[in-house]
Amino acid sequence: MARVLNIRDLRVHFKDAAPDRFAVDGLNLSIQEGEILGLVGESGSGKTVTAMSVSGLLPRDKAEVSGSISLDGQEIFSCTDKEMLNILGDKLGVVFQEPMTSMDPVMTIGPQVEECLKNHSRLSRAERRRRALEALDQADLPDPERIYRQYPHELSGGMLQRVMIAAAIVSRPRLLLADEPTTALDVSVQAEILALLKKLNREQGMAILMISHDLNVVRRLCSRVCVMQRGKLVEDRAVEDIFRQPRHPYTKQLIAAIPSRDRRLV
């Protein structure tokens, strides 16, 4: 099967960090079409920096990047700015941790969900609107017509995260990058969002890179897990294997850190 995302020997160093301290240190990682891959590790292990490298968000003046990342066969480090803009959103959708701050407070939901289409397609206004409503509906939001016209502050965190997901999938990307999408939400809402991601993966065959510090989340959603520690990949295996017999001591620690009650539950 084709690889949607292929990261080879990615190295990221921030200029203000110690010379030998790499935020991401020789990472190799790939995602097959339609796969859900979990990326776990304690906070500060370089998960977000990896995601930012893929989405081209690293501050250019502060970060030195080497290695290669190809998205759907296209090498992004050799892209011009213009090509990068075309890849973003078209092939890649991103959902952040903080739904509350990820929406423009002075814009209604509708145009924000349409942002991708506006930048990438020549669809008419009516057509864009239809697609946005469809995406909101796919994200299991009740009454898309009304939400389309509302402002972010009128919605709850869980609903906003659904809106973010709708905005990320509106142009039907090949890969959805979700950086701790449930961390800021209540436990019950968390489960709903995870179910939604699973549904989108199943129905649209969209690959998902699920980033989390929470092994439970990953276990529910993913088929394969990558474990990161201090910028390095320490384990990359099927999810059952990792939980049954973790090889790397760090993975053992992470699993041991799950409260025992939860361990039985999942």
Add this chain to the structure above:
Amino acid sequence: MKKRADIFLCTGGAICLITVCIIIMGWFWTPYDPTAMDAAAKFSPPSLQHLLGTDNFGRDIFSRVVDGAGTSFVIALCVVAIGCIAGIIIGSLCGYYGGLPDLILTRVCDSITAFPAFLLALVIVSVAGPGTENIILALGILFIPSFARIVRSEFARCRELNYIKSAKIMGAGGFRIMFRHILPNTLPVLLSTVTIGFNNAVLSEASMSFLGIGIQPPYASLGSMLSDSQSFLYSAPWYALGTGGAIVLLILGFSLLGEGLQQKR
């Protein structure tokens, strides 16, 4: 403090509305021709015929104040427009892209602000010669740094916000991000800066005209009238009071508006 902000906004808005209405009315109609002299009515104190009395030529002061306030208003508006538009362009580019151009432009703005603004305006006007356009230009240039600095810091702040990052990920280009996503979010800050800037512009223009390097006769602005009136401070105090009162009223309205806006955010 929401309530106090509302009070400021309401009173400020009311005063502004009234002054602006009177000024607009003044463009079409004033009780007397502001330049018509009437030797029989020199220095007449305020009365029903002449609301604010008359001056040394027997001209109706109320009509002149309305006319002069119109001039001051238009000048201040032009000054703020120049400062605001140039400030937005410079500030947004600097704040959003950063780097060397940002460093250079910030230093240039700093050095402009380092001079007493008034001195610099004096220099510009004495080189270019007095006249309405030159005053607008001189003050406009002086007002650019304050706008640029505020817009720059707002853009630099917003650039790091999540929703700007997500717009970027959705493929929005630099221009679209700057003016469709960031600019509307800086509007509250910008608006209170505009009201403060407007006040400063009215005051600066009045001071320059007061010193005789501003608006030249036969045109009159509030500053030049205040300057005229000081010769008659004892014989016709209503002249200075009427003009001074008009300046206070014009500034008070916008100050209250600005204060209210600032407290609101």
